[in-house]
Amino acid sequence: MPSEPMIGARLLLKALVEQGVEDIFGYPGGAVLPIYDEIFKQNRIRHILVRQEGGAVHAAEGYARSTGKVGVVLVTSGPGATNAVTGLTDALMDSVPIVCLTGQVPTHLIGNDAFQEADTVGITRPCTKHNYLVKNVNNLARTIHEAFHVARSGRPGPVVVDLPKDVVLAMGQYVSAADAKPKSYRPQVKGDATSIEQAVELMRTAKRPLFYCGGGVVNSGPRASKLLTELVRTTGFPCTLTLMGLGTFPASDPQYLGMVGMHGLYESNNAMHDCDLMIAVGSRFDDRVTGKLTAFSPNSRKIHIDIDPSSINKNVRVDIGIVGDIANVLEDMLAVWKAKKTSTDRKALAPWWKQIETWRARKCLSYRHDSKIIMPQYALQRLYDLTKHRDDVYITTEVGQHQMWAAQFMRFDKPNHWLTSGGLGTMGYGLPSAMGVQVAHPDALVIDVAGEASILMNIQEMSTISQYGLPVKVFILNNEYMGMVRQWQELMHGGRYSQSYMSSLPDFVKLAESFHAVGLRATKPEELDDVIREMIACPKAVIADIRVDQKENCFPMIPSGAAHNEMLLGPADQAQKPTSEEGMVLV
Amino acid sequence: MATKKAGRKPQSPQPIPLPARPGAVEAPIVKNHTISVLVDNEPGVLARVVGLFSGRGYNIESLTVAEVDPKEALSRINIVTSGTPMVIEQIKAQLGRLVPVHRVTDLTMLGASVERELALVKVRSTGDKRIESLRIADVFRARALDSTIDSFVFEVVGTTEKVNAFIRLMESLGLTDVSRTGVAAISRGAQSI
Ligand SMILES: Cc1cc2nc3c(=O)[nH]c(=O)nc-3n(C[C@H](O)[C@H](O)[C@H](O)COP(=O)(O)OP(=O)(O)OC[C@H]3O[C@@H](n4cnc5c(N)ncnc54)[C@H](O)[C@@H]3O)c2cc1C
Ligand SMILES: Cc1ncc(C[n+]2csc(CCOP(=O)(O)OP(=O)(O)O)c2C)c(N)n1
Numbered sequence: 001m002p003s004e005p006m007i008g009a010r011l012l013l014k015a016l017v018e019q020g021v022e023d024i025f026g027y028p029g030g031a032v033l034p035i036y037d038e039i040f041k042q043n044r045i046r047h048i049l050v051r052q053e054g055g056a057v058h059a060a061e062g063y064a065r066s067t068g069k070v071g072v073v074l075v076t077s078g079p080g081a082t083n084a085v086t087g088l089t090d091a092l093m094d095s096v097p098i099v100c101l102t103g104q105v106p107t108h109l110i111g112n113d114a115f116q117e118a119d120t121v122g123i124t125r126p127c128t129k130h131n132y133l134v135k136n137v138n139n140l141a142r143t144i145h146e147a148f149h150v151a152r153s154g155r156p157g158p159v160v161v162d163l164p165k166d167v168v169l170a171m172g173q174y175v176s177a178a179d180a181k182p183k184s185y186r187p188q189v190k191g192d193a194t195s196i197e198q199a200v201e202l203m204r205t206a207k208r209p210l211f212y213c214g215g216g217v218v219n220s221g222p223r224a225s226k227l228l229t230e231l232v233r234t235t236g237f238p239c240t241l242t243l244m245g246l247g248t249f250p251a252s253d254p255q256y257l258g259m260v261g262m263h264g265l266y267e268s269n270n271a272m273h274d275c276d277l278m279i280a281v282g283s284r285f286d287d288r289v290t291g292k293l294t295a296f297s298p299n300s301r302k303i304h305i306d307i308d309p310s311s312i313n314k315n316v317r318v319d320i321g322i323v324g325d326i327a328n329v330l331e332d333m334l335a336v337w338k339a340k341k342t343s344t345d346r347k348a349l350a351p352w353w354k355q356i357e358t359w360r361a362r363k364c365l366s367y368r369h370d371s372k373i374i375m376p377q378y379a380l381q382r383l384y385d386l387t388k389h390r391d392d393v394y395i396t397t398e399v400g401q402h403q404m405w406a407a408q409f410m411r412f413d414k415p416n417h418w419l420t421s422g423g424l425g426t427m428g429y430g431l432p433s434a435m436g437v438q439v440a441h442p443d444a445l446v447i448d449v450a451g452e453a454s455i456l457m458n459i460q461e462m463s464t465i466s467q468y469g470l471p472v473k474v475f476i477l478n479n480e481y482m483g484m485v486r487q488w489q490e491l492m493h494g495g496r497y498s499q500s501y502m503s504s505l506p507d508f509v510k511l512a513e514s515f516h517a518v519g520l521r522a523t524k525p526e527e528l529d530d531v532i533r534e535m536i537a538c539p540k541a542v543i544a545d546i547r548v549d550q551k552e553n554c555f556p557m558i559p560s561g562a563a564h565n566e567m568l569l570g571p572a573d574q575a576q577k578p579t580s581e582e583g584m585v586l587v
Numbered sequence: 588m589a590t591k592k593a594g595r596k597p598q599s600p601q602p603i604p605l606p607a608r609p610g611a612v613e614a615p616i617v618k619n620h621t622i623s624v625l626v627d628n629e630p631g632v633l634a635r636v637v638g639l640f641s642g643r644g645y646n647i648e649s650l651t652v653a654e655v656d657p658k659e660a661l662s663r664i665n666i667v668t669s670g671t672p673m674v675i676e677q678i679k680a681q682l683g684r685l686v687p688v689h690r691v692t693d694l695t696m697l698g699a700s701v702e703r704e705l706a707l708v709k710v711r712s713t714g715d716k717r718i719e720s721l722r723i724a725d726v727f728r729a730r731a732l733d734s735t736i737d738s739f740v741f742e743v744v745g746t747t748e749k750v751n752a753f754i755r756l757m758e759s760l761g762l763t764d765v766s767r768t769g770v771a772a773i774s775r776g777a778q779s780i
């Protein structure tokens with residue numbers, strides 16, 4: 001039975017409510033005023049007014065990744081939409097489900113260089129999973145439902161729906177989600193049974209196996225993490241995680257080796273190099289992980305479970321590719337494992353673990369202690385020690401050395417509690433993302449581990465944080481440098497620190513106060529614990545300015561163009577092994 | 588999807604045959620492939636496909652698109668591209684990821700298929716050259732669609748190689764303009780693509 005026709009803007013909100021949306025991050029403007037008018041008239045959906053549209057998308061990313069729900073953004077046409085582009089690209093690279101509603105000039109003006117017109121669909125085509133321009137109000141509700149379906153199904157990602165002003169003002173019919181079946185998009189979720197059996201067979205006979213798991217396990221949901229943990233424990237194999245996968249296998253488990261890749265642990269990278277069977281689960285063989293491709297894990301058979309067929313055999317040829325949703329595939333794999341009463345080659349596994357223990361004994365994360373200067377690693381070690389008793393801690397990061405140290409020193413036993421910009425590496429991600437997490441989890445302890453350079457990229461969101469009383473904590477490892485840039489300049493450009501010193505920094509304590517938050521500072525190691533405790537206890541938002549060693553570099557490091565067994569473990573290695581010419585051109 | 592898990596697999600005592608190991612370093616043999624893509628006929632779908640190719644650095648040798656099923660609003664895009672086996676596999680997977688794409692078929696991998704292309708070729712000449720161009724057109728079964736005292740427009744249909752050969756021969760006989768459709772392709776036999 002068709003319902004009463006209603007104005008497009010109301011159809012839109014009705015569709016959002018049906019999709020379970022409770023919070024939207026947005027910023028108004030001319031093209032979306034009718035939508036804001038409808039938002040004004042209702043109270044089912046809360047609108048969080050950000051201070052820049054880029055912040056809205058990162059906030060929605062934090063919201064989405066910490067809850068497993070789709071994050072929703074609403075911005076105006078032209079500059080509103082173009083400001084969202086970085087966040088959309090970030091969400092695409094890290095597979096975060098986002099629906100971004102953009103205003104557009106009325107249909108009859110499209111193409112006329114009208115005021116605040118931008119070809120949003122054209123601009124966002126390569127940085128979204130899919131996008132739509134709604135030209136007819138009667139397609140509006142259907143398109144919204146389809147957008148949510150596309151954003152959350154298969155490999156999740158950002159979807160833009162461009163809404164011309166005349167369409168949201170026209171009268172139209174509502175279509176419910178059940179009546180809006182998408183035409184063509186049906187990703188494969190069930191893994192091929194024969195391939196799963198072959199995988200189990202390889203695992204049965206493996207002598208030096210390794211699980212290499214990533215963000216896809218987060219995407220698949222908490223059940224996937226449980227099944228992964230069960231499978232890893234059943235097999236007794238070692239497990240390493242990517243930056244995006246931290247928390248999907250418990251860091252406290254003895255079978256956990258730590259992060260893999262460019263700044264991953266010595267034991268993980270060596271295990272990856274020497275293994276004879278690699279089981280990749282929701283990880284995409286990114287260049288930060290593989291290093292030099294021709295030297296990547298040369299003697300292993302590889303199994304790859306991924307929902308996106310284009311992830312399989314993209315960078316590295318694998319022996320068995322299994323397309324499917326991780327939770328589904330792991331469940332089937334465990335069923336086969338049990339049904340066949342499979343047992344592993346224990347005789348071979350013992351020396352493999354012994355080898356891993358010798359790598360572990362190298363203690364690659366140890367750092368120089370200093371009684372006068374706060375070492376950045378020490379700051380994070382203390383932050384972890386003083387928060388680890390809680391199970392409601394969410395860590396977001398900006399991009400740089402602090403991000404890598406956070407990945408090494410903060411440990412996670414559950415997925416969805418670690419949020420970082422991995423694929424795009426977007427400075428300015430951490431603060432708005434933390435804001436989004438806090439909106440979804442008002443009572444949780446949400447900490448943005450930041451660098452003093454990155455934090456300035458979206459510092460305006462402190463104002464949003466203040467408006468909504470979000471007690472977000474910003475923990476700045478202030479080294480007065482774009483530390484990661486300085487490290488590369490030291491490594492590859494003869495220590496010529498071109499444009500990487502951060503002069504004229506604001507006084508972060510006063511900055512916090514001007515945003516109605518609390519500012520704290522630690523300059524000596526003995527002040528650190530008190531500052532962290534005060535930060536955690538504070539019911540308001542806090543910026544903690546932690547003055548750390550300015551010259552410390554992040555190790556271990558696989559330099560560009562090098563192999564996993566050519567890791568730099570500290571300053572001494574760095575001096576001995578100059579970067580190859582081949583490596584110089586790599587990012 | 589709601590299949591029972593427990594005891595689903597018969598217990599086979601035989602070892603599972605494993606796939607052959609992929610060659611460690613694949614010899615980079617670049618080959619042409621004709622890929623047929625069935626898509627929703629909606630605005631922007633061609634831009635998505637073309638943007639995918641340019642954005643990821645794949646080649647397009649030829650591309651054609653037209654609606655083939657007005658009832659279901661489906662179009663077929665024929666793409667001739669080139670790459671190593673790994674790149675071709677990636678191209679197909681990337682195409683399959685696009686939301687309005689229904690089906691991706693690699694006609695080159697499928698085996699027997701027919702491919703045709705049509706070209707309109709304008710030749711301007713007089714005397715011997717004019718006569719020679721007519722003779723060659725005859726050999727290629729090209730039709731003269733238009734003729735003036737000193738020009739012809741030929742229509743030639745065939746494989747890309749045949750069309751190329753015809754155009755090459757016309758170059759010395761007064762060729763002035765060429766307009767080509769690009770490749771349309773379909774599999775042989777009763778099987779639908
Ligand atoms: C400064 C810096 C340094 C970095 N250093 C490192 C480093 O040392 N180590 C490191 O690991 N990374 C590092 N990164 C991050 C790196 O760039 C990549 O973002 C990261 O390695 C990718 O993680 P992933 O392989 O888990 O894949 P993700 O990007 O998380 O992709 C997820 C994969 O899972 C698949 N998937 C999604 N959903 C499902 C599902 N339901 N079922 C099955 N499959 C699914 C997707 O198709 C995709 O292939 C660094 C980033 C920065 C900015
Ligand atoms: C938007 C953006 N611009 C530039 C870069 C390149 N970049 C990567 S890390 C970095 C420096 C970060 O400095 P800071 O936030 O102080 O962190 P640190 O490395 O000092 O811990 C830069 C400029 C980036 N990742 N993102």
Ligand SMILES: [Mg+2]
Nearest residue numbers: 451452481483
């Ligand atoms: Mg810094």
